[in-house]
Amino acid sequence: MAGDTGPVAAYPTSAHWGAFDVLVRDGRVVGVRPDPDDPAPSPVIGNVPDAQHHATRVDRPAVRRRWLERGPGPDPRRGGADDEYVAVDWDTALDLVAGEVDRVRREHGNAAVFGGSYGWASAGRFHHAQSQLHRFLNTVGGYTRSVNTYSHAAVEVLLPHVVGAAGTHDLLHRPPTWEAIAEHTDLLVSFGGLRTSNTWVSSGGRAAHTAEPGMREAARRGVEFVSVSPLRDDTAAELGARWVSAAPGTDAAILLALIHVLVVEDLADTAFLERCTVGWPRLRDYVLGGSGGVPRSPEWAAEISGVAAGELRDLARRMARGRTLVNVGWSVQRARYGEQPLWAGVALAACLGQIGLPGGGFATGYGSMGNYGGGSTPIALPRLPQGRNPVDSLIPVARVADMLLCPGEPFDFDGRRLRYPDVRLVYWAGGNPFHHHQDLARLRRAFARPDTVVVNETHWTATARHADVVLPVTTTLERDDIAASRGDLRLRVMRRAVPPHGAARDEYDIFTGLAERLGAAEEFTGGRTAGEWLRHLYEEWRDRQGRADAGLPDFAAFWADGGVDVPHRVADTALFGEFRADPEAHPLGTPSGRIELYSETVAGFGYSDCPGHPVWLGTPERPGSAARRWPLTLVANQPSERLHSQQDMGAHSRAGKVADRAPVRLHPVDAAARGIAGGDVVRLFNDRGSCLAGAVLDDGVRPGVVQLSTGAWFDPSSSEVTCAHGNPNAVTADVGTSRLSQGCTGQLASVEVERFTGAVPPVRAFVPPRVVERGER
Numbered sequence: 001m002a003g004d005t006g007p008v009a010a011y012p013t014s015a016h017w018g019a020f021d022v023l024v025r026d027g028r029v030v031g032v033r034p035d036p037d038d039p040a041p042s043p044v045i046g047n048v049p050d051a052q053h054h055a056t057r058v059d060r061p062a063v064r065r066r067w068l069e070r071g072p073g074p075d076p077r078r079g080g081a082d083d084e085y086v087a088v089d090w091d092t093a094l095d096l097v098a099g100e101v102d103r104v105r106r107e108h109g110n111a112a113v114f115g116g117s118y119g120w121a122s123a124g125r126f127h128h129a130q131s132q133l134h135r136f137l138n139t140v141g142g143y144t145r146s147v148n149t150y151s152h153a154a155v156e157v158l159l160p161h162v163v164g165a166a167g168t169h170d171l172l173h174r175p176p177t178w179e180a181i182a183e184h185t186d187l188l189v190s191f192g193g194l195r196t197s198n199t200w201v202s203s204g205g206r207a208a209h210t211a212e213p214g215m216r217e218a219a220r221r222g223v224e225f226v227s228v229s230p231l232r233d234d235t236a237a238e239l240g241a242r243w244v245s246a247a248p249g250t251d252a253a254i255l256l257a258l259i260h261v262l263v264v265e266d267l268a269d270t271a272f273l274e275r276c277t278v279g280w281p282r283l284r285d286y287v288l289g290g291s292g293g294v295p296r297s298p299e300w301a302a303e304i305s306g307v308a309a310g311e312l313r314d315l316a317r318r319m320a321r322g323r324t325l326v327n328v329g330w331s332v333q334r335a336r337y338g339e340q341p342l343w344a345g346v347a348l349a350a351c352l353g354q355i356g357l358p359g360g361g362f363a364t365g366y367g368s369m370g371n372y373g374g375g376s377t378p379i380a381l382p383r384l385p386q387g388r389n390p391v392d393s394l395i396p397v398a399r400v401a402d403m404l405l406c407p408g409e410p411f412d413f414d415g416r417r418l419r420y421p422d423v424r425l426v427y428w429a430g431g432n433p434f435h436h437h438q439d440l441a442r443l444r445r446a447f448a449r450p451d452t453v454v455v456n457e458t459h460w461t462a463t464a465r466h467a468d469v470v471l472p473v474t475t476t477l478e479r480d481d482i483a484a485s486r487g488d489l490r491l492r493v494m495r496r497a498v499p500p501h502g503a504a505r506d507e508y509d510i511f512t513g514l515a516e517r518l519g520a521a522e523e524f525t526g527g528r529t530a531g532e533w534l535r536h537l538y539e540e541w542r543d544r545q546g547r548a549d550a551g552l553p554d555f556a557a558f559w560a561d562g563g564v565d566v567p568h569r570v571a572d573t574a575l576f577g578e579f580r581a582d583p584e585a586h587p588l589g590t591p592s593g594r595i596e597l598y599s600e601t602v603a604g605f606g607y608s609d610c611p612g613h614p615v616w617l618g619t620p621e622r623p624g625s626a627a628r629r630w631p632l633t634l635v636a637n638q639p640s641e642r643l644h645s646q647q648d649m650g651a652h653s654r655a656g657k658v659a660d661r662a663p664v665r666l667h668p669v670d671a672a673a674r675g676i677a678g679g680d681v682v683r684l685f686n687d688r689g690s691c692l693a694g695a696v697l698d699d700g701v702r703p704g705v706v707q708l709s710t711g712a713w714f715d716p717s718s719s720e721v722t723c724a725h726g727n728p729n730a731v732t733a734d735v736g737t738s739r740l741s742q743g744c745t746g747q748l749a750s751v752e753v754e755r756f757t758g759a760v761p762p763v764r765a766f767v768p769p770r771v772v773e774r775g776e777r
């Protein structure tokens with residue numbers, strides 16, 4: 001991939017999509033090459049060279065002209081197509097931001113500063129944008145924070161009620177490895193598939209991609225796979241999985257029907273249920289249709305899910321025959337009522353009686369993240385300490401638009417009734433809410449509300465274009481850092497490969513500059529330079545490994561070697577093994593100490609959208625007449641072309657576009673009914689918004705379903721559609737999973753699709769905004 005003149009140097013580095021070498025000539029990135037030790041490198045690395053030097057890199061601090069001229073205040077035109085920026089020098093920019101932080105904290109208190117700032121940013125343990133921002137804000141009095149993730153908020157909030165906090169942690173971080181699955185598991189049933197491209201990614205970057213080879217080896221050794229999903233290619237063809245094509249959002253019904261079969265055919269492990277769970281009689285009663293309810297039979301579930309009753313019956317019997325692992329992927333809970341399939345999945349695994357046996361029971365994350373099933377390392381990775389936040393104001397992360405639109409209003413969250421703070425200053429570093437949030441037209445109205453929006457960014461994303469002050473940040477290729485993800489095999493050096501782009505600065509330097517202006521420099525820096533921090537974080541991590549690892553190299557040797565293998569790897573554990581063996585001696589962290597198939601706590605909250613045991617609450621989006629108006633279900637899953645919105649201008653991402661836009665896949669029958677041909681520009685729409693996309697016909701998509709992955713850069717420049725480029729969040733609903741978790745529900749939405757017959761607008765997402773010199777018009 002390198003050019004053909006001049007000497008090329010290779011710099012090993014790391015990104016969330018893996019370890020690779022950057023090829024550099026004359027200070028420019030000219031190519032990439034996979035790490036030779038990576039058994040299954042990801043093509044996403046192909047986006048790096050274009051993104052590094054793209055026209056959308058922010059090269060100077062920039063201030064929105066209207067904010068500069070009018071001062072802080074709500075502005076309905078924030079992010080408008082006519083917005084113009086004025087370039088300023090760093091001192092001016094830092095004076096403006098520090099002055100505004102100071103004004104807001106004095107006039108409104110620190111809770112008026114939102115530093116929730118969710119997002120994946122980049123790999124690198126020290127220059128991690130959110131950690132830097134949080135540490136800075138904590139030194140100047142604190143901020144309103146966000147809790148939990150867009151990824152799996154229902155896992156984080158519901159499962160502690162079901163299996164305890166430590167049990168939830170273990171489910172997320174110590175599930176059976178792929179090797180254990182190959183050895184012990186007969187059948188892996190995955191709700192939400194096992195998408196290979198999702199395993200290319202691990203937060204923090206992984207030394208080697210082990211999931212794809214792990215799955216393949218498990219299949220070779222005879223593990224059978226069942227993939228319950230609306231897409232055939234959610235599981236790689238070579239695994240030979242049985243595809244159970246199911247209507248999206250109906251997993252809870254399917255799971256309840258599988259339980260029904262186990263009960264009526266006397267296949268449920270009642271000894272396990274009695275010994276290790278509470279609430280089974282109530283759940284059994286519900287499933288059987290007691291107290292005037294409906295029996296949750298395969299026939300009942302077939303109507304809802306489109307999966308034949310016979311197929312469900314066979315599946316339940318097969319599950320009971322051998323060692324079975326039930327995986328509920330994160331997509332399944334990233335929808336309205338997302339708690340239900342999770343809880344029903346635990347209940348099904350409990351009925352099978354295999355929780356705590358090697359390679360059996362329940363899991364949540366295979367096929368969602370690359371490090372899941374890749375082993376664990378119990379000692380935490382190096383991490384920049386964030387200090388203490390003296391402000392107690394918080395929101396569930398996906399309620400950001402509600403917070404900005406409804407200050408002072410109450411909301412429910414996990415049994416608590418909280419109020420939204422009155423936020424005046426939004427500070428975002430390392431995330432792209434105009435990628436990740438739902439109902440982007442509504443988010444634009446929300447971003448009009450605060451007095452000031454500050455964004456640190458490498459690129460002119462849609463979020464940067466909604467900011468009043470944009471501070472240019474270095475990419476990982478422009479700074480020294482240390483990389484690893486949870487459970488990683490190796491801690492790796494990320495050495496600076498190229499000089500900073502334009503005037504871009506490291507986050508650490510930016511926040512040091514702000515802290516100096518606010519009298520908190522000493523507290524923020526701890527008296528260390530960035531280089532001293534790297535050494536300190538490494539040495540502290542090495543100390544934590546303990547005596548047995550006195551052989552770990554010191555920092556200088558680690559840096560010179562380019563990395564060190566992470567010690568104390570736990571290759572395998574039988575998840576919940578001790579609990580299973582003796583639930584009295586090793587109780588779970590639930591009120592009963594057992595798996596709660598009925599939770600008095602959750603029932604006590606009185607939430608109709610998340611009652612005391614798993615139930616079927618209906619399809620996620622708008623039944624009845626709305627369902628007839630928007631008859632197709634949009635699956636807005638993760639893109640195989642990139643990570644979220646990052647590097648969408650890169651070569652691998654561009655290669656996936658159709659008619660310049662994000663590809664939308666639909667079944668040929670649905671396409672024919674609408675006169676749509678492959679390659680057409682189509683419009684996806686509902687009453688919330690619309691976006692254009694390029695049609696791809698594929699019979700591996702379930703009829704009635706359309707699939708448009710996330711991450712096309714939001715392009716609101718056309719007056720005819722909400723997004724001209726194909727960002728699915730133009731049409732998704734901004735509503736929580738339930739009052740319990742308030743999680744992101746972006747995975748599914750009801751839509752209609754038509755051939756776009758108007759004049760097709762150009763995609764303008766990759767044209768940076770106008771930035772003028774001060775005084776220039």
Ligand SMILES: Nc1nc2c(c(=O)[nH]1)N[C@H]1C(S)=C(S)[C@@H](COP(=O)(O)OP(=O)(O)OC[C@H]3O[C@@H](n4cnc5c(=O)[nH]c(N)nc54)[C@H](O)[C@@H]3O)O[C@H]1N2
Pocket residue numbers: 118119120121122127129150151152334428429430431432433435436437456457458459461473474475476507636637638643644645646710728729732744746747
């Ligand atoms: N419809 C729908 N929406 C979804 C989902 C879905 O399934 N469906 N999934 C959701 C999920 S699970 C997630 S995790 C979110 C992801 O949403 P995000 O994490 O917000 O998405 P990214 O595109 O990774 O945004 C990271 C941003 O950080 C910037 N960046 C990179 N490095 C640095 C740095 O060093 N400093 C600074 N300041 N910035 C940096 C990048 O340029 C990029 O703009 O999306 C969610 N949105």
Ligand SMILES: Nc1nc2c(c(=O)[nH]1)N[C@H]1C(S)=C(S)[C@@H](COP(=O)(O)OP(=O)(O)OC[C@H]3O[C@@H](n4cnc5c(=O)[nH]c(N)nc54)[C@H](O)[C@@H]3O)O[C@H]1N2
Pocket residue numbers: 150151152191192193195197198199200201228229230231234246247248249250251329330331332334335367368369635636637638639640641642643644747748
């Ligand atoms: N290449 C790449 N990999 C990624 C990411 C990325 O942006 N790019 N993002 C990473 C992040 S932050 C996260 S949180 C994980 C997310 O991991 P997941 O949530 O597991 O990933 P998704 O791709 O959103 O969904 C997986 C599949 O679930 C299926 N599905 C959707 N709805 C339903 C349903 O109701 N029922 C059933 N049975 N199946 C359904 C869809 O067909 C979809 O392809 O992925 C990570 N991996």
Ligand SMILES: [Mo]
Pocket residue numbers: 150151152
């Ligand atoms: Mo995520």
